[in-house]
Amino acid sequence: MNQAQQRVTDTEGWLEVGRIEEIPSLGARVVRTPAGDIAVFRNADDEIFALRDKCPHKGGPLSQGIVHGRRVTCPLHDWKIHLDTGLAVAPDEGCAARFPVKVDDGVVHLSLAADEGCPDR
Numbered sequence: 001m002n003q004a005q006q007r008v009t010d011t012e013g014w015l016e017v018g019r020i021e022e023i024p025s026l027g028a029r030v031v032r033t034p035a036g037d038i039a040v041f042r043n044a045d046d047e048i049f050a051l052r053d054k055c056p057h058k059g060g061p062l063s064q065g066i067v068h069g070r071r072v073t074c075p076l077h078d079w080k081i082h083l084d085t086g087l088a089v090a091p092d093e094g095c096a097a098r099f100p101v102k103v104d105d106g107v108v109h110l111s112l113a114a115d116e117g118c119p120d121r
């Protein structure tokens with residue numbers, strides 16, 4: 001997995017992750033932050049999502065999973081996680097925290113400010 005080597009924070013607190021093509025298609029790049037590792041995913045439609053890099057099952061690295069549609073399959077025990085909500089696909093239950101992302105002129109930005117999406121945090 002790639003890891004962001006250098007990050008830039010703008011005045012609104014967005015971290016620059018890199019250009020969209022630097023994130024492996026159907027994979028992820030790990031961004032190490034004071035809030036822990038965050039996996040930034042890219043799907044086949046070049047949509048970008050960010051989740052805590054920790055599976056809600058037993059903490060597997062979601063960044064090493066395979067992206068399919070708007071889901072990622074955890075590499076450890078094959079749980080499927082919705083990339084847009086962080087929720088496990090039923091019948092499994094759990095949630096990986098979700099982080100806001102935006103793409104400006106092909107550059108991906110990640111926010112640590114508003115960790116969203118998990119009712120059980």
Ligand code: FES
Pocket residue numbers: 055056057058059060074075076077078079
């Ligand atoms: S740790 Fe992810 S499926 Fe078990």
